[in-house]
Amino acid sequence: MNKQKNAVVVIPTYNESETIGKMIDHLFSVTFPKSPGWNCKVLIVDAKSPDGTSEIVKEKQKKYSNLDLYIEEKKEGIGAAYVKGFRRAMEKLDADVVIEFDGDFQHPPETIPVMLGEIDKGYDYVLGSRKIQGGSNPKGWGFKRVFFSEVGGLAARFILFFPTKKFFSITDPTTGLKASRVDGFVNKMKMDNLYSRSFGYKLEFLYQMINLDAKVKEIPLKFQLREAGESKIASGTPKDILRTTILLRLNDPKTQSFIKFGVVGFVGYIVNALGLELFFRLGLSAGIAAALGAELSIISNFTWNNLWTFSSKKISGVIKIIKKFLAFNFTSAGAVIIQFIVVGLGTKFFGDQWRQVLLVIAIGFFIIPYNWLMYNKFIWKKK
Numbered sequence: 001m002n003k004q005k006n007a008v009v010v011i012p013t014y015n016e017s018e019t020i021g022k023m024i025d026h027l028f029s030v031t032f033p034k035s036p037g038w039n040c041k042v043l044i045v046d047a048k049s050p051d052g053t054s055e056i057v058k059e060k061q062k063k064y065s066n067l068d069l070y071i072e073e074k075k076e077g078i079g080a081a082y083v084k085g086f087r088r089a090m091e092k093l094d095a096d097v098v099i100e101f102d103g104d105f106q107h108p109p110e111t112i113p114v115m116l117g118e119i120d121k122g123y124d125y126v127l128g129s130r131k132i133q134g135g136s137n138p139k140g141w142g143f144k145r146v147f148f149s150e151v152g153g154l155a156a157r158f159i160l161f162f163p164t165k166k167f168f169s170i171t172d173p174t175t176g177l178k179a180s181r182v183d184g185f186v187n188k189m190k191m192d193n194l195y196s197r198s199f200g201y202k203l204e205f206l207y208q209m210i211n212l213d214a215k216v217k218e219i220p221l222k223f224q225l226r227e228a229g230e231s232k233i234a235s236g237t238p239k240d241i242l243r244t245t246i247l248l249r250l251n252d253p254k255t256q257s258f259i260k261f262g263v264v265g266f267v268g269y270i271v272n273a274l275g276l277e278l279f280f281r282l283g284l285s286a287g288i289a290a291a292l293g294a295e296l297s298i299i300s301n302f303t304w305n306n307l308w309t310f311s312s313k314k315i316s317g318v319i320k321i322i323k324k325f326l327a328f329n330f331t332s333a334g335a336v337i338i339q340f341i342v343v344g345l346g347t348k349f350f351g352d353q354w355r356q357v358l359l360v361i362a363i364g365f366f367i368i369p370y371n372w373l374m375y376n377k378f379i380w381k382k383k
């Protein structure tokens with residue numbers, strides 16, 4: 001028989017004395033018995049709440065041996081609390097799965113056995129989503145909160161994932177209800193230098209888990225109004241989320257190489273234009289001069305992309321370089337054909353006066369994605 005696995009429900013608290021005792025009782029007596037295959041533990045990470053939250057937890061520890069308490073030196077943000085909680089869950093509590101969970105009854109406890117069931121099925125990352133069938137925002141939320149949740153969530157999805165498949169499949173990136181597998185995921189996550197130690201950490205953990213190739217499952221979350229106590233949502237939260245998502249995407253290696261690819265492409269255009277001018281002034285016909293300029297820009301693009309954009313996958317060795325350079329010329333010819341089709345067809349439909357606009361459309365919507373795809377899939381493909 002397999003050894004029973006440990007699931008650690010991590011609950012950060014700041015002044016949650018009104019609900020935490022009830023939550024602990026509910027988890028141990030009602031919720032956990034529904035997951036007989038799991039050894040469920042609770043870890044409360046308390047930000048030295050002045051309202052006596054930790055005293056209540058200590059009292060409950062007399063009753064529940066699987067209840068752990070960590071009291072922070074001071075309140076440092078919900079992200080900081082989860083970093084400490086995850087570390088402790090791995091190091092002290094031998095966690096196989098960690099669950100992010102609110103102690104104010106906003107997250108229905110009955111989602112916990114559902115999430116563990118999905119982990120049992122082989123998923124690595126189970127997310128409670130308010131945006132799929134069966135999920136919802138609290139009925140009592142005002143316009144502002146609904147707006148931030150909907151528009152902010154969509155913006156975060158876009159910034160983090162567009163145009164990959166994850167843009168469509170991660171429907172609720174700011175959700176606070178998650179179960180994460182430790183082995184290969186949480187134990188590989190970098191938590192020392194987060195962009196945000198407040199709410200933005202949620203996006204950061206999400207992004208890291210996705211980049212670690214976690215198998216993701218979304219379950220419906222009927223998000224509730226907090227049962228008692230005051231809201232700790234800071235007014236700067238939307239800004240924190242926006243800042244974190246932008247930093248994550250901008251500093252992603254893929255984005256970095258896309259920016260370099262753009263710069264190299266622009267330099268290629270300049271080389272093309274200068275080449276045309278130079279050869280034309282040397283007395284060649286404009287057509288020949290343009291073709292030579294184009295070949296110079298192909299050489300420039302190939303060289304700089306190889307040395308800079310895709311330096312981590314650099315092509316080296318004379319034979320290999322020649323082979324790939326020929327292939328590169330071949331894919332570049334594809335871009336010429338695309339231009340021929342888009343500008344040719346476009347002017348036929350709309351008239352010749354649209355040729356420059358059509359050129360921009362051809363480059364922006366077709367050639368850039370086409371080149372990016374060809375470079376990544378064929379020329380500088382992963383080894």
Ligand SMILES: Nc1nc2c(ncn2[C@@H]2O[C@H](COP(=O)(O)OP(=O)(O)OP(=O)(O)O)[C@@H](O)[C@H]2O)c(=O)[nH]1
Nearest residue numbers: 012013014045046047076077078081226231232233
């Ligand atoms: N340890 C710790 N816990 C925190 C901190 N900030 C918030 N929390 C707790 O984390 C839980 C989730 O916080 P948020 O979702 O940001 O805010 P909230 O108060 O639940 O917001 P509402 O949706 O209005 O209830 C709350 O139950 C807080 O008690 C913090 O800095 N440190």
Ligand SMILES: [Mg+2]
Nearest residue numbers: 102104106226
């Ligand atoms: Mg809450």
